[in-house]
Amino acid sequence: MGIVLAALTEAIASTVLALGRSDIIGDTYATPDEFAWLDIAYTAFKLIGFMTAPWWFKCFYPRHVILAATLIMGLACAGAALTAQLELLVLLRAVQGFAGATVLVGGQAILFRTYARAYQPVLQAVFAMGAVVAPATLAPALQGWLLDSQSWAWIFFCVVPLALMAAGLLLFVDAPVPRRHRARHFDWTGFVLMSCGLLCFTYVLSQGSRWDWFEAPRILWLTMLGTSALLAFVGQQLQADGERLLDFTLFKSSDFAFAFIVSFVAGAALFGSAYLIPAFALSVLGFTPTDAGLLLLPSGAVFCAGLLVSAYLFQARRIAPFVTVPFGILMLMLAMWMLSGSTSENGSDDMMAALLLRGLGLGFLFLSITLIAFSHLGNRTLAAGIGLFNTGRQLGGLMGVAGLQTLIDHNLVNNAVVLGxxxxxxxxxxxxxxxxxxxxxxxxxxxxxxxxxxxxxxxxRVVSGQSMVIAFDTAFVAVVLLFAVAAPVLVGIKIGLGKYANGY
Incomplete structure (x- = not known):
């Protein structure tokens, strides 16, 4: 429960800008481009945290690391609630992203290391409720209510008691006294190259649509710099001796390699649909932040139900995790297809069937790829695998949202011209x-x-509104087409990895 509460602090912090954008811009007197750095700092340092968290767990006792990260998250959120200075908020968002990534990697690794593999389906389902379900459904509902009734500062304030409760539970855990760990060498060269690459790509994927991608020199140069830095990082990791930030032995497991590739598609589906649905409700249907947040809440309950049903099938019925993957993909495709017929006259009741189906599909998909990825990793490589898997999912989400934003922006103009x-x-x-x-x-x-x-x-205004409706409907169809293209490719990759593992 301490780990789940710690993951919940990250869920709230990670989604605070989704609905609170206009309120925070007004209080900080920031331009939209300045405000964007709040999201860029959080996401970039979250990615960096995913890659560096395994090193912390090699040097220090894991429970102490996650305890420290949870308290740092609480302090950073308390500081963010008490200031409206933009520069300080950007710094605090970077701290929140780094601490949140450490919490997610450490919490999941501790669960795998502490409990027997037979109990992992239920344990990972419960963990996913705090790490995956909450940011997609519960956090927006809470934030919408706080924005309408209080202010954006209260979103950060509510993280503080959760962090304290999580820290208290972790302190009361009956665990053996940790042995003293010998400090290990930290790969500073790899860290600088990796951080540079991730910072560049976070900015490019977050702001590419804003600057019409490569029409802006800054996007072009940052893309080239980021690509060079990541290629240099991979090359440096291949040549490095001793401790490395990137563990290539993970890909010797065909299950992990397959799940890592799926994480990109799953991240694009989760983050992309989580971006589209509230944006459609706010900009087209005219929902308040509270109503937009509550729109996803019922699907969160179905998401949890899907996780628990999957856990029951895997744990009690001994069904292989691969079985539920196609069902999850088909449900997501059907849900997005149903949403593609939305109009400006729709209400929450008209969209509810599709939202519930989306929640069930995500429940069937996410637990299965988690178990596929980590069930056969040893304790030595477990944290590194979790960090790399989460990095892939986050990058997939960035790519998915960036692609959908660009599609909507271009279609808004084209649709207005055609209708005109x-x-x-x-x-x-x-x-x-x-x-x-x-x-x-x-x-x-x-x-x-x-x-x-x-x-x-x-x-x-009617023409502009209809242009926006068509643009969002096209974006929903794009998610369906993503799965239609990706599904056979993933099947082919799975078959190929299976043959390679068998020595063919």
């Missing part, structure tokens, strides 16, 4: 629409000239 071609002067339908709206506004007290201008403006 049908609004030709002299068109009977256009004349009738403007005449009816003008007469209605004039009956409310506007003079004829003002009513005519207002009618034209209202028609422009």
């Amino acid at each position: 071609t049908h609004l030709m002067p002299g068109s009977p339908a256009l004349f009738e629409r403007l005449s009816t709206t003008t007469a209605l506004l004039a009956s409310k007290g506007l003079d004829a000239e003002a009513a005519g201008r207002a009618a034209t403006n209202l028609l422009g």
